Amino acid sequence: MSYEPKLAAALSGATLRQLSHWRRASGPKGAVLVPEISSERPILYSFRDVVALRICVQLREEASLQKIRRALNTLREDLGEWEHLSSYKLVAGPDTIYLAEPDHAVDLIKGGNVVIHQMVDVLAPFYKDGRSIPALLTPREHVAVDESVRGGEPVIQGTRIPASDVAALVRDGIPPDQIGEFYPGVTAEAARDAADFSEYVDSYGSSEPRQVVA
Known part of the structure; x- marks a missing residue:
């Protein structure tokens, strides 16, 4: 199964313009998320892409796109984590973004390890811009x-x-x-x-x- 942008947007909470913007490279840090199935027309997203998009949408509620790109660059280039974005638990905190591990979290902006006491279930329903985004x-x-x-x-x-x-x-x-x-x-x-x-x-x-x- 592949998801056309409209369905991927509806299941993730992203807008169509965000999907378009996020799949384009912006400077040396690259794209936020390139569709796994097809990045050329017709654009087609995978189930994993939809999960990753929900992560991005929830991060964007707390952090700037610049910080998200910086965090992803740290994840990929500095930590060598090149698995699909849906494989990671990323959590926005005050002025930073964390990669959450079972017993600690890595600060992807400032560096260092911290303890996170509250985790976000990316599959659960949430609100964005007054709209209810359903459970995936x-x-x-x-x-x-x-x-x-x-x-x-x-x-x-x-x-x-x-x-x-x-x-x-x-x-x-x-x-x-x-x-x-x-x-x-x-x-x-x-x-x-x-x-x-x-x-x-x-x-x-x-x-x-x-x-x-x-």
């Missing part, structure tokens, strides 16, 4: 994202039925309580959740109002 694995109660099921495509919970297919039927005028005639086992509540999630994803479309990239 359960973006709606009856919608699931599991990398082992259809490669991470959002599906109806407990099935392999793409949520987008169910949402398309609802958009075409099929009442939610009749969706089970097309997909046995899909309840009206699940159909409503699929339609609601589809509307949420569409809110990240190209008509997104212009805002400052950060």
Whole structure:
């Protein structure tokens, strides 16, 4: 499964302009995140990319993009950590960014080790600019994202039925309580959740109002 920018944005909380900005190199420190599947049109992100984007979005709430780039440069060039960004737990603190280890954390801006008492669950729901960003694995109660099921495509919970297919039927005028005639086992509540999630994803479309990239 690959994620087009709109779906990657909806699942991560990043804006489309941020995705574009973050995948471009900016000076010697390079890009924040280059899509793992395709960095050329059509742009396609992996499940790991979406996890990494959630990390970047949450870091950006507390730290400047310059500090994030500096921290990533330290992680890669100084510490020799070249695994996918989703492999690391990065936490923003006052004036710095930490690489969190099981019993300590490395300060990627100022250097040295510290103890972090509070960790952020990057998969959990959070708020950004007044918008509720859903839990990555359960973006709606009856919608699931599991990398082992259809490669991470959002599906109806407990099935392999793409949520987008169910949402398309609802958009075409099929009442939610009749969706089970097309997909046995899909309840009206699940159909409503699929339609609601589809509307949420569409809110990240190209008509997104212009805002400052950060």
